[in-house]
Amino acid sequence: MSGTAHPRNDPAGGRCPDGGTAGPPGTPGRPGPPGIPQDPDRARAAVVQRRTVRVLMAAQIIAGIGMGSMLASGSLLVGRLTGSDAGAGLATTCTTLGAALFGIPLATLSRSRGRRIGLGTGWLIAAAGSVLVLVAARLGWVPLVLAGSLLIGSATAANLQSRYAAADLAEDAHRARALSLVVWSTTLGSVIGPNLSGPGEPVARALGEPQEAGTFVFSVGAFLIGWALIWFLLRPDPLRLAAALARGETEDAPADGRPALPGGPTPTGTRPAPFTTRIAAALRHVRASPAALLGLVATVLGHAVMVSVMTMSPIHLAHHGAALSVVGFSISLHIAGMYALSPLIGWLTDRIGRIRVILAGQLIYVCAAVVAGTAGDSQGAVVTGLFLLGLGWSCATVAGSTLLTESTAPEHRSEVQGLADTLMNLAGAAGGALAGGLVALIGYSGLNAAASLLILPVLVLALAPRSRT
Template sequence: MSGTAQTRNGPADRGDPAGRRGPAGGRPPHGVPQPIPQDPDRAAVQRRTVRVLMSAQVVGGIGMGSMLSSGSLLVGRLTGSEAAAGLATTSITLGAALLGIPLAALSRSRGRRAGLGTGWLLGAVGSLLVLAAARLGWFPLLLAGMLLIGSATAANLQARYAAADLAEDAHRARALSLVVWATTLGSVLGPNLSGPGEPVARALGEPEEAGTFVFSVGAFLIGWALIQLLLRPDPLLLAVATAPTTAARAGHPEPAAPFATRVTAALRHVRAAPEARLGLVAVVLGHAVMVSVMTMTPIHLAHDGAELKVVGFAISLHIAGMFALSPLVGRLTDRIGRVRVVLVGQVVLLAAAAVAGTAGGSRGAVVAGLFLLGLGWSCATVAGSTLLTESTAAAHRSEVQGLADTLMNLAGAGGGALAGGMVALIGYGGLNAAVVLLIVPVAVLALAPRRAD
């Protein structure tokens, strides 16, 4: 039917509210904006959008999980230094931070299909570079590949916002949380590909630790194909084209702007809306708290004599807290309000720090604290991301969301880098006490009497 009509010209699709066509009523030339359906069935398009995004998250998550399990080992092999092993995760995180805003700007000018698809495609290129570096034994090339793999992380994060582009207010958090939840399967399956990756690596003449990156290449390419072929019509372009006011559509699309200009513009839009400020601070500081504590918990457990299976169980429960319960968090966010769930998240993060920080020799308490840490992150991320999305005009959402993800990744990288030194100085309990300082600003903003939620 006309409500589900789709455009067919690939990434050049920009959406034309006026329904302009090319000469003689034919298809417009490449690069010319194409028409958005005149009477779209938004509910049907939204359902399709969420299904496609969830599918891409599952396969893309497998790609991320499969190589995260062996990236540090591969760095250790090439450098001969265990101390350098952390550079794998750090490089991926920095890559996600550096590429978050450019990918979001691409989404703004050409739609989610271009932004998300490019993120997954660059992730595949990065995985190929890692495989080449492993064969050649060239460490700088390995780091370059890891940086590009960060684009897949950025696409993974920005997909949750794409689920909210066309969502109704009453169901926006639920849609966003379903895409977050879809990451769970890949996060669980991916690390288990280390074993099958060894014979694959041997067959290709690669180090055994590099085998999982072969799976990453395939997974990222499948994610790219799903987005390119099935994410039609583009949800962001449709949201902008059908926005209820011309003000909401102002400035879309725009010529490419310098990186600093895009950052400044995104910050200006955030400053203009109290809800956006709260959403940004909640997702950034919540991520910093989570990464800081999570990074050092496996080491703390290992130093306490815990077996590897205990450490693995703790990480599994942590991932379950982050992703598996996100649909429930989304429903709660739609039911009781975004600000209240942000506050719930801060309470849960505080409880996590208290339980883990005072656990002493109790491994069960540390594991429980790590689960609560993931759940608090989920509350802050789902509710904060929903606030950020709905308090920003459709034409400017993608760059504001890209700014949020960039700051999230920078905060995570900073928190993870500082956590080791803090544990050396003040211990694991001291680290948990210190991260409470990051909870305070979010709670203050959420309790400020400036809105009725």
């Protein structure tokens, strides 16, 4: 790997050239030579890693219900209140923009206070946003609905950063698998969520809400339960423990107040670098590493493709006579494509390499655009295209996030991860904002064609020789 990339694994193959893993034997997350007993710190890290993954998975399942339940309903609710198809896309746009706005602050909070505080805060803000949407929907105030949607975006930010939390203590050779398990755990909740549109209607009537707003009641409860699981069960904190072990300590929360930064402590008596300085340094670090740059671009543009097409698909289905239950089912299958096969994708990423899986994701994106873009009034074709769209996103996100993480030096990793999620959601917000206007100008088929053009930069970087060195 060239530049300043962190030489943990070969990006194309997922392992070091000799088949082992980088780093001194016995260090946390790295297996030692066969026959040599593990040291106590590494054994503890392995136990905490298993517990961490279980807790993160449980929180993702529950909180995923809150995220999934409002995906279709948010667009339909704003569409009803504004009476405009172009306006309908604003709900998803605001949620995605909110995820971008909260990405770096939550990552910074995790860096200074640990994953438990960072992730838990994200779920609490989302719960408050869901309450705000319910109040605004009853009053018919569209700006307030959009403000609530912006706050709900923090749930997406917390969801995305949970995959990095699963990698804090993971072994190099199994990092993609650990990351993908947390991504996969969102499947159950997120598939159930959109199908709550039907049960949400009587709830909405009982509360005097528009029928599309009922699912936000379920979102409030789901986000609060997700917060409780993280707050009470994510102990010891994986990021703080990883930092402590990297410093040769045994406690996950050192008493001297040093930040939980993997890669070494902050020297006593010195101030941490300003936030903007750290972000600028992280950007320079990514630009100097072709593999890290590929991981970043693959996740960012892949998310833009997914959000732009997914945003207008419920509207397209509704215009062709699809019932609310069919719209919810289509989003469920789309989310299943995003999450259900992620353990397999994680295994493939570790097995055949990060770059190959990224390229496979780009091919799937093209297939999704062709199937959905030529669907016309065929609801089945749109649903199939949405499933493929989610599957392409899973390949790009799992492989791209793994490549980005392992190609980034520990001292820059938290900032790079937060920056990646912020850029990812800004790109998604832009795609969602433009989607309604593109459909009005060139139709749903044109939207799919325009979105598929975003794979070109990824292909250029992935096929460049420097990305494989």
